Amino acid sequence: MQKSRVVTVLLVIALGASLAWWFVGPRQFDAPVVSASTQPTHEARPRSDALPVVHSSDAEPAPLPVDALPLPEEDDAATQYAAELRYPSYSQPYRQPLHPADETQYTAVAVEQQDGSQWSLALQKYRFYQPEALVFTLSYPTDLPLAQLKLEVLSQGQERLLAQTSVAATTGTQLWQLSAGIDWPEELVLRVSSGSGHSIRAPFEWVRPVATITQVQQASVQGEDLEIPLQLKTSETGLYQIQGLLMANGAVIARLVETQTLRQGSVRAVLKAHGSVLPTTTQALTVTALRLQRMSPAPDVPPRFGNSAIAEAGIGEFGQSDVSFQPYQPSAEEQQRLQFLRGQ
Template identity: 30%
Template structure:
């Protein structure tokens, strides 16, 4: 019985560690949809290879308990693969540094590509022509919005004579549209009836033969649009920026935007979550004094507008911004109080839990 208690405690500690890691940084997890690829499908013996779109692999941590009946009676203890106290000490140290900034106003650098380019399509070079060459199918973005056209380009070390592309509903396999073009690029006029998950299947004709590539992307009818951004207003330690949206559907919305200096330096990613009704609604983004070091001219770029899932099975929907850049004018940092950010009660509770676990 003693051995069983040791196993349970060890497993519970691992589960708690993983839960702590996930719960501490909930805003840092990127959406599953942000993993986008264009891929070569399975190569066949001919030049026209059969293809299968590459899907992002989701690795789920799991725990296994050995059967006591198969365990040697003389085994007295189990050695865990990691030192839990040391792991919690590392996590608590990192989390303490994170708490210097509020979750709604995080510093941004040129290395933070997941925030600087949240809608980037990642094309993968795949083998073609029996593996002797490579090519990729490239789209200018992963999420496309009606009524913008969809552009696909073949990037290859081989000259491309022409391409023929079909757009297919990923769930029903229904063909939505087809286009062909001389050269390596083709355009589609978008259709309001298209589904959200679409696969492009391209027959590519090189000077020495042909091959096939596929690429998946997302397509949305915008559920909201950023139509105005007001001048910032100082409120104690925060510079508040009112953002007006034209909302088509009620729901809980998350709005993100990147704060830049007018010269192009990334400063912070600002975010807010709020229940909105249809019509014109205002969401306030806040820049904390901890991310603002100088008085300068600023602007907002790269808006992300998400209507979040309200229940299991409901898909996330997206909105757009009327303009790619919204000037804010001069933000005078001297107008803000210099008080540091005070963590919320929930954040303080997490910190106390981690410190307690690290000291055990």
């Protein structure tokens, strides 16, 4: 009888411990606490397929149905995809929540030094194209008794020193004209340090462009689309994705994307704007933020990037009345994907 009571007591103790663990949980699974005085560095890379945020002005874009696009706070995948299916994938209305920033946006790295001083380092953009100069902005307390700063370029991961120079200690925007070695990787780190123990670093890419857009020609109407011919020079044959923003009187109205196989050499490609994204009245149109990417041909081969020698180009005056088009009809594959996202 006494033995039975002992067993009962042990079972009650074990049950109580289990309930306590269930409600409190083990501490090792808690998120780490970051103190306010410690600023983590931000080395997150932007998406390679996104485009710069361009602020809208007073141009008149094509009117959209009230439910054509999700509100910024909506994150339902089915709702967003249904909104995108109102337009062809190669010609989507531009909305900043759907098309975040890319290599032209850079979040400054902030570091508290051992002496308590706050340093900040930001590059002009994340991806530079050779032979562009490296442009960065450095900030630190101006009352520090510094005479010189050392600039270094390192390879990411292996920390191999590739280039270094010394400059007068100063805050603000600075320029460093690098001369890349043939064996340089494209993913690099800029490190700025002083002789007094201060140090700060920021990641970036310095890319050998695989292709360059050399010319943007006047647009013409072809069926339901406005076609924009491009001239390119490519160093490699492959499948390329070309992107650009369509603007009307200074306001971004559409994001254009084209995927095309291009051979090596001087080639031609076309961006298309569907009539549904054009302004309702005839307006002067331009394309900007042109960029391209050679898609990865195999899992172990990374994508490569190209640039544009044309920052912005006028393509003529057009409006919806110049193009004969019907509302876009999603393909069977697109409708099937939407049903899947809706759980149907």
